[in-house]
Amino acid sequence: MTGSLTSTLSAVVSSRAMLVVATSAATTFVHWLVSRRRKRTLAQRVADLLCQYIDPHEQEAAPVVRLKGPDQLESIFAKNDCSLQLGGDGTALTDDELYRACSLVLQYSVRSGSPMFFNQLYGRADLNSVLGDWVASAMNANVHTFEVAPVLTLMERHLLAHIAAALGPSFVAEHDGLFVPGGALGNIYAMHLARHRAAPATHEGGMWASAPLVGFVSKEAHYSYLKAARLLGFGSDNLVEVETDAGGAMLPSALREAVARTVGSRRTPFFVGATAGTTVIGAFDPLRELAAVCAETKMWLHVDAAWGGAALFSAAHRGDLDGVELADSFSWSAHKMLGAALQCAVFITRHAHALREANASQAAYLFQKDKMHAALDAGDKTIQCGRKADMLKLWLLFKSLGDDGVARRVEHAYALAAYAVERINASDGAFVLTHKPSCTNVCFWYVPRSMRPLLSAEHLTTEHPLHKVAPPIKAALQREGHSMVGFQSVGGKPNFFSLGVCIDRQRLKGSCGCCTASDCSGRRVAMKLL
Numbered sequence: 355m356t357g358s359l360t361s362t363l364s365a366v367v368s369s370r371a372m373l374v375v376a377t378s379a380a381t382t383f384v385h386w387l388v389s390r391r392r393k394r395t396l397a398q399r400v401a402d403l404l405c406q407y408i409d410p411h412e413q414e415a416a417p418v419v420r421l422k423g424p425d426q427l428e429s430i431f432a433k434n435d436c437s438l439q440l441g442g443d444g445t446a447l448t449d450d451e452l453y454r455a456c457s458l459v460l461q462y463s464v465r466s467g468s469p470m471f472f473n474q475l476y477g478r479a480d481l482n483s484v485l486g487d488w489v490a491s492a493m494n495a496n497v498h499t500f501e502v503a504p505v506l507t508l509m510e511r512h513l514l515a516h517i518a519a520a521l522g523p524s525f526v527a528e529h530d531g532l533f534v535p536g537g538a539l540g541n542i543y544a545m546h547l548a549r550h551r552a553a554p555a556t557h558e559g560g561m562w563a564s565a566p567l568v569g570f571v572s573k574e575a576h577y578s579y580l581k582a583a584r585l586l587g588f589g590s591d592n593l594v595e596v597e598t599d600a601g602g603a604m605l606p607s608a609l610r611e612a613v614a615r616t617v618g619s620r621r622t623p624f625f626v627g628a629t630a631g632t633t634v635i636g637a638f639d640p641l642r643e644l645a646a647v648c649a650e651t652k653m654w655l656h657v658d659a660a661w662g663g664a665a666l667f668s669a670a671h672r673g674d675l676d677g678v679e680l681a682d683s684f685s686w687s688a689h690k691m692l693g694a695a696l697q698c699a700v701f702i703t704r705h706a707h708a709l710r711e712a713n714a715s716q717a718a719y720l721f722q723k724d725k726m727h728a729a730l731d732a733g734d735k736t737i738q739c740g741r742k743a744d745m746l747k748l749w750l751l752f753k754s755l756g757d758d759g760v761a762r763r764v765e766h767a768y769a770l771a772a773y774a775v776e777r778i779n780a781s782d783g784a785f786v787l788t789h790k791p792s793c794t795n796v797c798f799w800y801v802p803r804s805m806r807p808l809l810s811a812e813h814l815t816t817e818h819p820l821h822k823v824a825p826p827i828k829a830a831l832q833r834e835g836h837s838m839v840g841f842q843s844v845g846g847k848p849n850f851f852s853l854g855v856c857i858d859r860q861r862l863k864g865s866c867g868c869c870t871a872s873d874c875s876g877r878r879v880a881m882k883l884l
Contacts, residue, residue, distance in 0.1 A: 416465055422462055532735060636662070664691040694748050821848035
């Protein structure tokens with residue numbers, strides 16, 4: 355009897371325990387299901403918000419910026435129960451609050467997709483490229499080995515082959531490359547490979563194992579070269595800025611003289627960083643002539659085509675890059691003129707094994723030689739480990755446009771720049787070009803009535819009253835939310851505006867184009883100043 359009772363009680367206890375476990379499991383499942391539905395609902399709402407945001411009609415109708423100061427932004431988010439600050443009571447936000455935060459981020463950030471955004475050399479992202487960015491983020495892909503990124507690895511290889519074909523036979527015969535996080539990193543890769551070729555002992559012994567190395571760039575080259583010189587250890591004193599012509603292109607004669615001075619000082623010239631489309635003026639360095647100078651002293655020639663590289667894909671403008679096939683390496687930012695979603699940049703060299711020789715560390719937990727498809731692993735060629743799937747963005751862009759569509763997009767940007775020049779030249783002196791147009795860069799002054807006609811424009815300096823005109827005009831345009839246009843002083847000239855025309859700037863041909871807007875705001879602001 356006792357045994358039977360004990361057995362019964364044990365069964366009851368066991369049943370209750372199983373019930374508790376089952377109840378707990380069911381509760382957990384319900385919570386997971388509710389959470390999944392909750393997250394899915396939030397994801398759908400944000401996806402709808404993003405689809406509306408990137409709609410071209412929405413981009414044209416909305417202001418470029420709803421300008422607010424730091425304190426105002428902090429206050430706006432706090433009042434909407436999604437403070438920018440972290441910490442405090444640490445309470446998790448609700449779905450509605452998270453959605454509101456996403457909406458506010460979009461509302462108070464600069465709308466670079468607007469036709470009136472000219473602040474830097476990028477603009478509205480190609481919609482198919484944006485989709486590639488979304489897909490890549492959803493996959494959370496890491497392109498370091500074939501086994502975890504098989505399709506993306508093949509995409510990258512095919513894109514590099516396509517770019518090599520555009521560069522010319524020397525790249526087709528033998529090349530290697532990577533998608534890198536921006537054109538600046540492309541320049542660093544180039545200088546790094548050049549140093550390894552010129553002084554391979556630095557691989558183990560550092561800069562002490564080499565005579566002083568000297569690199570050369572133009573005075574208009576990108577500032578990333580300066581950072582690369584510091585990062586790689588040969589220092590800014592050993593990065594020589596070479597004189598340019600009036601249009602901002604490096605002078606081969608000046609380069610040859612600078613190299614001769616370096617050799618005379620018992621230093622080793624090893625690198626020339628040419629530019630195809632300088633940031634402000636849009637100048638193209640004479641690559642064929644520079645390649646001849648490099649051949650004389652066995653220097654590595656790199657072409658920073660972050661901006662102007664898109665001209666490769668247009669027969670009408672390919673001549674801007676004449677001689678590029680003679681370069682040792684080439685970098686291009688597809689997120690600039692061509693409009694790929696940020697960031698999307700490529701580095702390619704015609705020396706097939708240079709990347710691996712300079713960078714490989716053969717980490718045993720990733721790059722086992724006896725696993726399947728090990729030869730396709732790209733990670734050991736990089737100076738990173740993890741890499742985003744930027745190649746998907748460019749692959750979808752190329753596939754959606756086709757070669758002819760890519761060419762038309764480039765030619766459209768050049769045509770719009772030419773149209774802006776026509777408008778400036780027809781402005782009766784209200785606008786004056788500061789430089790001969792190059793690439794799709796249009797540099798100009800707005801000239802207040804009191805300064806017209808502007809005489810001896812080529813001799814003006816920052817001492818001229820015109821130097822004070824651009825900054826308040828830009829500020830007025832920002833406050834109004836109408837447009838954003840960059841300004842700067844180059845070569846001692848007074849501040850001037852610079853338009854870098856990217857894709858789909860159709861409104862340049864409309865009544866509210868940038869020139870008209872600057873004229874309106876310029877008159878109003880300049881009259882107060884002058």
